[in-house]
Amino acid sequence: MKKYSAFYGVPYIIWLILFVIAPLVLIAYQSFFTIGGQMSWANYQTYFHSGTYLRMTLNSIWYAFVITLLTLVISYPTAYILNQTRHKQLWLLLIILPTWINLLLKAYAFIGIFSQNGAINHFLRFIGIGPQQLLFTNTSFVLVAAYIEIPFMILPIFNAIAELNPSLINASRDLGATNWQTFSKVIFPLTLNGVKTGIQTVFIPSLSLFMLTRLIGGNKVITLGTAIEQHFLVTQNWGMGSTIGVVLILAMVLIMFVTGERRKRGGDK
Amino acid sequence: MANTIIKFNGVEKRYGDTVSLKKIDFELEQGKFYTLLGPSGCGKTTILRILAGFTDASAGTVTFKGKRINDLPANQRKINTVFQDYALFPHLNVYDNVAFGLVLKKTTKTVIKQKVSEALRLVRLSGYAEREINELSGGQQQRVAIARAIVNEPEVLLLDEPLSALDAKLRTAMQVELRQLQQRLGITFLFVTHDQGEALAMSDEIFVMNNGEILQQGSPVAIYDEPINHFVANFIGESNIVKGKMVADHQVEFVHQCFECVDAGMRPNEPVEVVLRPEDLDLTSVDQGNLVVTVDTQVFRGSIYGIMSHDHAGNHWLIHSVHQSTVGRQVGIYFEPEDIHVMRYGESEAEFDARLEQYEGEADEKI
Ligand SMILES: Nc1ncnc2c1ncn2[C@@H]1O[C@H](COP(=O)(O)OP(=O)(O)OP(=O)(O)O)[C@@H](O)[C@H]1O
Numbered sequence: 038m039k040k041y042s043a044f045y046g047v048p049y050i051i052w053l054i055l056f057v058i059a060p061l062v063l064i065a066y067q068s069f070f071t072i073g074g075q076m077s078w079a080n081y082q083t084y085f086h087s088g089t090y091l092r093m094t095l096n097s098i099w100y101a102f103v104i105t106l107l108t109l110v111i112s113y114p115t116a117y118i119l120n121q122t123r124h125k126q127l128w129l130l131l132i133i134l135p136t137w138i139n140l141l142l143k144a145y146a147f148i149g150i151f152s153q154n155g156a157i158n159h160f161l162r163f164i165g166i167g168p169q170q171l172l173f174t175n176t177s178f179v180l181v182a183a184y185i186e187i188p189f190m191i192l193p194i195f196n197a198i199a200e201l202n203p204s205l206i207n208a209s210r211d212l213g214a215t216n217w218q219t220f221s222k223v224i225f226p227l228t229l230n231g232v233k234t235g236i237q238t239v240f241i242p243s244l245s246l247f248m249l250t251r252l253i254g255g256n257k258v259i260t261l262g263t264a265i266e267q268h269f270l271v272t273q274n275w276g277m278g279s280t281i282g283v284v285l286i287l288a289m290v291l292i293m294f295v296t297g298e299r300r301k302r303g304g305d306k
Numbered sequence: 307m308a309n310t311i312i313k314f315n316g317v318e319k320r321y322g323d324t325v326s327l328k329k330i331d332f333e334l335e336q337g338k339f340y341t342l343l344g345p346s347g348c349g350k351t352t353i354l355r356i357l358a359g360f361t362d363a364s365a366g367t368v369t370f371k372g373k374r375i376n377d378l379p380a381n382q383r384k385i386n387t388v389f390q391d392y393a394l395f396p397h398l399n400v401y402d403n404v405a406f407g408l409v410l411k412k413t414t415k416t417v418i419k420q421k422v423s424e425a426l427r428l429v430r431l432s433g434y435a436e437r438e439i440n441e442l443s444g445g446q447q448q449r450v451a452i453a454r455a456i457v458n459e460p461e462v463l464l465l466d467e468p469l470s471a472l473d474a475k476l477r478t479a480m481q482v483e484l485r486q487l488q489q490r491l492g493i494t495f496l497f498v499t500h501d502q503g504e505a506l507a508m509s510d511e512i513f514v515m516n517n518g519e520i521l522q523q524g525s526p527v528a529i530y531d532e533p534i535n536h537f538v539a540n541f542i543g544e545s546n547i548v549k550g551k552m553v554a555d556h557q558v559e560f561v562h563q564c565f566e567c568v569d570a571g572m573r574p575n576e577p578v579e580v581v582l583r584p585e586d587l588d589l590t591s592v593d594q595g596n597l598v599v600t601v602d603t604q605v606f607r608g609s610i611y612g613i614m615s616h617d618h619a620g621n622h623w624l625i626h627s628v629h630q631s632t633v634g635r636q637v638g639i640y641f642e643p644e645d646i647h648v649m650r651y652g653e654s655e656a657e658f659d660a661r662l663e664q665y666e667g668e669a670d671e672k673i
């Protein structure tokens with residue numbers, strides 16, 4: 038038994054080493070080299086002493102937070118209602134479907150929709166408000182990002198709600214709880230793990246969205262993702278790019294830790 | 307009835323094409339212990355779910371103290387439930403599970419504390435208050451479920467097989483506890499079980515169900531002594547059931563012999579079924595017996611022997627005897643006229659009651 042499971046693990050371990058551990062080590066290694074090629078802490082010093090980078094960091098965190106919050110507020114009720122419907126798997130499929138479309142294609146589609154001659158401005162003109170600048174605004178950036186992330190939030194919450202034993206809801210009602218009390222005391226605490234997973238899968242990628250900040254946000258918001266891209270592709274300062282990468286990775290680890298499942302021991306209150 | 311608290315009037319439940327309950331009528335009096343007894347899938351849980359408000363009746367009315375409650379939400383009914391699957395909240399510990407209802411009622415902390423520990427003491431789980439639910443055994447979880455419901459002291463308590471996961475000793479202890487609690491607080495209990503011994507031991511009234519119908523309602527003694535049909539006779543206790551013929555009032559023929567009995571009110575020569583309980587059959591010698599049988603097997607059951615035998619017509623007879631017999635030997639079995647219970651084919655409970663009233667009335671007139 039033991040031998041077999043170790044054997045089947047080999048491809049996975051190879052994959053892990055080649056595509057997860059090696060890149061991480063390379064990034065960490067790169068981050069200690071200045072653009073001149075010396076090995077030092079210089080990149081980290083620059084990062085933590087430069088107002089620009091810190092502002093970018095805050096920006097990234099703030100926008101990731103807003104995007105995550107918006108996604109959560111939309112996704113939780115959606116997942117809940119979806120679970121009540123008769124053909125819930127079908128509805129779920131329809132919500133997941135857009136994730137199969139390439140991100141770039143979706144971004145361009147939104148450029149079309151939000152542009153001066155796009156569908157929304159046509160409509161605004163039609164109802165008499167007149168055309169507005171929609172593209173390249175922070176709002177449109179947040180909206181599109183939320184739109185793209187929503188399926189990743191809905192899925193874990195949907196599963197958590199689907200796993201909920203309906204008897205528990207009956208029990209709560211039986212003991213006198215109103216709908217709201219049942220939600221806050223039973224349903225939400227029991228689906229919290231789904232919410233946490235959703236937050237992880239949305240917040241972390243949202244920290245480094247660079248394509249959307251450029252295509253939809255018009256680079257008004259510079260996030261860490263944009264900075265990395267610029268360092269690697271434009272200024273060729275791989276060391277600095279890697280440093281920001283390391284910071285992002287550490288931030289992700291922190292998020293995972295904060296939202297991660299902690300074993301609840303008996304008697305902790 | 308004077309103190310009717312709950313009434314089912316023509317209640318039906320259908321799931322699509324399947325009928326789970328067919329026209330259920332019953333009344334529950336305040337402060338009594340009722341038991342729903344029936345085989346798996348007969349609709350016991352469905353009745354509780356309709357009463358608690360978790361599902362709607364497809365037809366009929368449910369009344370609570372004279373008021374129709376079909377549309378009253380579950381949280382506004384003064385009814386609590388012990389769920390068949392316990393339905394304990396996995397994210398709360400034992401204390402918080404039991405306190406759940408009291409907290410919602412905004413009871414003060416000290417009162418909650420006292421009531422919860424009292425309830426836990428009653429189910430023999432003092433000292434388990436701080437445990438998480440997943441750290442309890444099945445039987446312990448079941449007792450937490452009982453504590454969580456009784457702590458609210460509802461007017462009506464619905465218990466869906468609340469003792470099914472307990473060992474025999476704890477089960478008997480909990481039966482006594484529940485019965486005492488019920489009598490002390492005057493709560494109306496509707497108890498579900500498929501253990502007939504438990505039903506007989508605890509109930510004021512038993513409803514015997516099968517296939518979504520209530521076949522018979524009555525006190526444990528009445529149901530045991532006068533089952534209305536084959537199903538009830540077989541389901542409650544062990545029975546010897548043989549085919550027979552009602553020759554005349556108080557005269558029944560079976561195994562080609564005519565016996566005196568106490569039943570009457572049937573057509574002459576009507577085919578019937580005859581029930582004789584194994585403990586009512588006494589072993590005697592061949593010449594003193596009403597019937598002669600041959601012993602096939604004998605099983606020691608602790609306090610008695612269970613003796614299987616057959617007569618010359620091929621009927622099987624189970625006899626409970628404190629004395630041993632010998633396999634293969636011919637013995638006589640003796641019974642009194644009162645031990646014979648005659649059942650008509652297809653007689654409903656209402657018809658049975660009417661017939662009983664009629665011939666008992668006639669008997670009274672004769673006196
Ligand atoms: N949600 C449902 N959909 C369809 N049929 C159902 C549903 N719930 C119950 N039934 C059917 O209704 C019938 C009665 O079910 P119920 O749960 O009341 O049985 P029960 O007497 O409690 O059985 P047990 O002793 O096994 O708990 C069963 O045949 C069951 O299959």
Ligand SMILES: [Mg+2]
Binds near residue numbers: 350351352390466
């Ligand atoms: Mg049941």
